[in-house]
Amino acid sequence: MDPPPRRLAALLLFLLLAAASPAARAWKKDEFRNCNQTPFCKRARTRAPHSLDAPLSLAAGSLSVGPDGSISAELSHPSRPRPLVLRLSALPPDALRVQIDEHYSVSTPPHRRFYVPDVLLPDIEARTLHLPEPKTAAGVSTVALSSDLEVVVKHDPFELTVRRARSGDSVLSFNSHGLFDFEPLQESKPEGETWEEQFRSHTDTRPRGPQSITLDVSFHGADFVYGLPEHGSTSLALRPTRGPGVEESEPYRLFNLDVFEYLHDSPFGLYGSIPFMIGHGARATSGFFWLNAAEMQIDVLAPGWDAAAAPANERIDTLWMAEAGVVDAFFFVGSEPKDVIKQYVSVTGTPSMPQQFAVAYHQCRWNYRDEADVDGVDAGFDEHDIPYDVLWLDIEHTDGKRYFTWDHSAFPNPEAMQRKIADKGRKMVTIVDPHIKRDSSFHLHQEATEKGYYVKDATGNDYDGWCWPGASSYPDMLNPEIREWWADKFSYENYKGSTPTLYIWNDMNEPSVFNGPEVTMPRDALHYGDVEHRELHNAYGYYFHMATADGLVKRGEGKDRPFVYQELSLLEVNGADVGGFFGNPEPDLLVRWYQVGAFYPFFRGHAHHDTKRREPWLFGERRTALIREAIHMRYSLLPYYYTLFREASVNGIPVMRPLWLEFPDEKETYNNGEAFMVGSSLLAQGIYEEGQKYVLVYLPGKESWYDLRNGSPYKGSASHKLQVLEESIPSFQRGSTIVPRKDRFRRSSTQMVNDPYTLVIALNSSKVAEGELYMDDGKSYDYQQGAFIHRRFVFADNKLTSFNMAPDNLGNKKFTTECVVERIIILGLSSGAKKAIIEPGNREVEIESGPVSLRSGSSSVVPTIRRPNVRITDDWTIKIA
Template structure:
């Protein structure tokens, strides 16, 4: 098929493409632009197979080699349609099993390239995702235990778990020692299949066609599929990114499932995605975790090719009885190898930490990055930027970051500025920074093919672009028109790209400028499924099909490295990415993409963000108000009230929408939005402490209720409420004009309304009236939450402000909490430059003591003169205390009724210790009398 650019002059093509893009931007998602499973040959083939119908694989010759268990997998005849037709005998596969500290099993299966009949092409193994030091935690296997009849092999996995390998037919089980009941198993239903690479024979047609695009598939079918079973599970979660109203993954196949499409993992630019679908959108993390009353487990497949995953309804396997408490899943990938990780838990937080020990935890952000961001496609010019900035000050609304989209550049050439609209970019940024504010500009991967554009010329001269199937620089269409894409799989290209962010190379930039990577799935407007052809070629001859889901990951990595170098590895970078893969959490934040201004998208944002947190991407959020469309004022207010609790808190909108800065909807709505943003700023000390905890452990900031209440079945399928850390529960309002809402509060202890201090019993649902000024939020009895109540223009100006401690007492009149502080900017905290305090209230005494996480004395020092100006006690009877004695010093202050929130008309609902004036960095005790 002749391409459009080959037929028409380039300027005509540019006009046509522009018209098409403008039309598309205002259109709804066209489902037929993207493939379903029946249109995806590897998925259709794999799904046509029934349990135990395939020629089975046999494990042969298990032995110990270099501390791993190694073996061969033999198959009597080929199971793939193409291999069978060709009459090729399957070659043995190589299996390697490794055990790691903390209860982690790694299983790799690949072709044996030492076989003389194996093709020269090697299957792609995804590099740079597993942490460099992960192998240091491998347990050295010295022997393998075999059953008396030689039918199974077993290896030690942890103190409580072991791995059992069944030889014939091949199966892997992880189970508790002394138990015959597995926790997680692979190939229990005999669906393992591995299409081997081979040489193309004369007359064979391996090409695949979709909507006028042809995939040459030079290496033929190379898919892999297998079943994974989670035993003792009530639900399974994970495998983002999909827009869904359900946190738990619903069955996609089997009895009672009417619409049968698997969950698709294939990074795509899907504008106006539908809100409840298994269809894949911008990112892919092939990690699934299960949860039940007694235990949790997890499974991760390190593979960056397109993946389709079925969650199978009970009774899907006619040959096996439906087992209560077992969830079967079926995993299919177009290419790659088997490189899988089994996580045994047994608790849900254990599984999350085990996964984090493989792919890493989130990068600790600067403090400004977790505050409020204001964005639009596009702020027109420097005058518009100044006007928006002044509007926040005029209306007493704090914000920290103002964003510029693609229109700020010179003709969509990244690292440039429109000289007419933005003639003085450095001065503009410095004016913002004088108020403690920053700017973010967009830098996408499509590089305009313009010989006068220095980035394009360098990339062309150095051969740094992705190639098409013929070996020429790939040429596709995106916002820049005719564009090529840096091959960031190549470490040399990543190094080159990172240098573009230096202050010398990025003209007009300053140290207070940060970056936004969009369109990095990659998005190619005239490509198959609006993406890059699968037979495009990357560094080392890797086909795009093999690494597609990781392209945005490498681009994100290179950009973050650029900001690190710009600051001499002293300042923490901030880079927002739309596309992501396992490990992206190490490089920055992500958001849920081009959502819409409707109530359904508001509701689906919660399970989407919770799922991202469970799979490592804690620093995420959704566009406040919806990217497409014009939200009604009520929806916009409710979105601000919910979004104020997202880890990443940004308002963003399409250029076709009406302007929606917070003060454009009348004074009443402005006041409500201001209150929502103030809520976030008051909680910044708590959020920053949670970010530090997440960066150390991998446990997410926003959490499903069951993560904190793992034995409470009422929480397992709750997709409308969430926990912020251990201490705060939030319930969204997702319907227009809603007057009341039922809120389930788990646990045995009470919960205190963060609006009015009222106490509610745990372990039951409460029907509550809905108020215009807030959404239901509660502090857990037994917790202490640090807050700040003085609202400035930005976080920088709040640095030296005093703290308030909100103490929610449990039935024993006890509570505890933490506060973490550092300079909010540098990496000095890694060398001990921080303050980390533990607060404990017990027996009428509040104590503050230091938490020291460092194994060695700190290399750097950090100090703070901040004080505690107020302590609020919830749950202590009125009149229960009159004064407080502060030690050391033995001086007194008053205890008297006071408000929980500093809002006009707020009543006295708590006891308040006023002006104890103890330093936040010191040890002290306050005795309430």
């Protein structure tokens, strides 16, 4: 995470299985509420379209343009105690912000609704565009949003539509089915009404009464909708949850929970909640983001669910239900999916640039027992010639689950242990969870108690829940003062036994409370500013993570980027626990998991303490060789991955991508969840069944694809039935791309820094290709002041050219390297080329035949320029003669 003021609203797109956290119990369905047991969801879901007794309307004459360029109006109904205030504002290039809250006055109840802080970029108001005066006729107001888009507001009943100005085609609409409902805050409980809610043995006092919000959003021109990550669903596109022809299921639930051995193929929410949805189809791409940290339930509705509406061809209707909060929503419109993602991150911020070691392989287990175990695992990787970069320690490394401590019987010399690992260029990670052991002798608990830094229960006392240490309390991370206090705990002085090569794992951030309702904190617990937990539940882990990241930045005096992993989803650092957290996978399927896991943005092996040991060399010599090759493949591609992380930090486009993000016009990609893209150049498809003999792989696009293992070409826009090989999963490089690699293998990525590069050129039908390479020191923030190298490679007219992409005078920092290109592999080059001329210098080198991969063992050979030895930092050309 970048240091303040930049913040990241976590987004995990397109990953079907998220990393699991430690758990002692299996899935128990009755521990968690369903929609019928959740009053706000049950009420909203039983309403028919256009059936509200009190549909809101725009007050006559209330629509006006304010001095800040936004448009405001009042929404009211005679039955409501107070009107609602509507605010419309625009952000470049094509984003609409819709804010709706109650009108507050002297007679307003003392508790106002919660606005989620520190998620939106701080300059968002300064970037707000000045909207023109609305044009109103016959109860409809039209506002130009951009040269191509306009907002149409219907007054009675209230409805809002974003449409194309020229064609009049709708793109997004709000309340077109008349289900927008905003329960008003009440001054006191009406006689005879019960506000308390019961679930199992838990009582939610709900002292402020019902305050839910329901709204319908329609994605016009969409064939599918995607997003709402962190579910165990096997479908990339979100399936309808109710409507004609659909067996009614639970809505997609956004409520952070540590769900032990969660149900497969379920809309039930897991560790993180991101209320962001993308609609995509052949006609349009759009996005909807609702900034709200309360529990949400979302229905995806099948065509025909609203009998009174026009046929839902090429439109997908959704129903959003939130327990509390306000409407602070963003409508994004783009010409393609990447435009929508770029607009989303223009609001929330882009992912931070990770340290380079974070992109390599990580080894974890609950738990490595002691220093001898750590030493043995570390030595095992060296003995079996398998690189790794980070070794993780779970909760058992602490003194009785007191975080920031060590079990000195098992880890008596933590600093020496870390230094021994660091001598090989490796790092360590320890876990730090939000629950603090309620032990009067524990200094952290003493200090938090004295300062009043814990979350309070509904009676105002420090909340006391049960987690790994036993009786525990939880710092109130909504409070900036407490986040600053927490950040200080990561200093070397406060975290005894830590070193500069020790990084942090935040777990149990839901927050997880073993004896709490649904294994989490009660909704009526109280936070800073008299905010109920129900209002910020889904953001608690975000603030905890923020404080930890700030602590590591502070520890390094602002020089080094932090690495903080949390089970709540991160946009780029995502990936399933390789091997799965629970159970013991069949050894051959474990190999397959490593082969697909090597393509994840975050590549970590992890397992529960009840599983058999799973270090990569424990499954026989042949399987060890296959796992070694998968990890080696990842290490060879580290330059490409690091370049992708740089791209994500600039424009937000994720490293791991669904096929439709790169090929938005190909309908065959829209619901393809078997394969995924890594950046724009590589495609991988896992093998998910033991003993599978053949696999069907769809390769999109008009250009050829080349097998990563042997360089064999395959036609694009076609499905290929391929024989399944034990050596690898189907993986391909896209024609028209250039991928940088490093093919010399060391113990860790740190030891590869000065190694030479290989460029793999995959030509398209026009014999053209291009690619990029980004590099910096891999750890500091100096890149923000110009200390990086960014090259663009273009192959055209039988000539490879290297260009500088770094802007001039970006800052006063510099980064240099002596690395050279030692090999250029050209896929798709016509036979007959014998030599290449390098400029400057008019130097001639031979074109030979060589393997695509030094590790493949394949007899396939392709044209290869050996030892051109051009510096990676220089401008140069290599002409094929």
